[in-house]
């Protein structure tokens with residue numbers, strides 16, 4: 001029996017379970033493969049005692065529409081930066097990758113499928129360079145990877161963000177208010193842009209185009225020209241005013257490497273007031289609601305396609321590569337190519353043209 005380890009790393013994302021199920025179902029057709037899941041990304045392998053589970057057809061039955069991941073995930077630690085407490089109480093990051101690869105060998109793991117975003121695929125690449133038979137499956141609600149036309153989870157996040165705009169529009173109109181919705185996406189504005197277009201927001205502020213607060217205020221005031229009015233603003237968590245830094249939250253989680261973005265909706269409210277806005281303003285932070293719950297049909301389908309492709313790449317020993325969707329094909333790219341540059345909104349992005357075409361203001 002050959003063994004393939006499946007890992008989900010980084011932030012969770014609707015569709016992860018559909019990928020796991022597809023891998024297990026495809027592997028079951030081969031008869032000579034066993035699928036093993038590592039609990040909490042690679043931490044399950046690194047921990048003593050090891051935390052891994054056998055994933056068979058019974059275990060994955062019916063999980064395709066469940067959010068989250070049945071094998072859990074983490075965006076802390078990992079084989080190259082395992083947090084260790086020093087005697088003085090401080091923490092250091094230790095490279096345990098060689099030890100982990102020996103452990104995988106001992107466990108009889110022939111191949112690894114690592115389902116994760118850019119941080120996880122960087123780990124895939126480093127493990128691949130060390131000789132690990134690894135395949136990456138892209139995952140992110142942020143849609144910030146250039147190596148694939150889209151990632152599962154993104155459509156679900158956009159749907160949830162759009163439903164939030166829909167709800168905020170009615171209350172904004174009833175109260176003649178400025179309502180600001182903060183959505184996720186890290187340094188990419190895809191969720192905000194799509195939700196603004198789908199939900200009919202008047203202003204959309206993206207990380208890619210720092211805003212001029214006076215221009216934002218000017219547009220807000222225009223909407224109130226006839227005494228009454230309302231404005232819905234969708235702001236990406238990574239948006240910022242010209243010349244200002246990102247809005248971040250303080251965090252003390254050991255081994256957490258990313259800057260924790262957040263708070264930009266309240267910041268914008270204060271900036272508008274300081275700039276002279278006299279209208280009533282309220283803020284909503286959508287947060288992790290965008291990552292939870294049932295994946296859309298589109299995301300389930302894409303996730304299932306990615307899972308089947310990943311296992312077929314294991315069979316063909318196409319290691320050191322990441323699954324990718326290039327319409328209409330499910331294909332693959334080298335891990336190196338996969339990580340080259342992030343997928344960001346550009347001024348000439350087709351959807352930007354559409355958004356401008358219907359009068360959405362970008363604060364610049």
Ligand code: F6P
Pocket residue numbers: 011075117140141142184185186237260261291
């Ligand atoms: O990358 C996915 C994402 O949800 C980002 O949009 C967001 O900035 C980040 O993860 C939040 O991470 P955490 O769950 O660690 O707070």
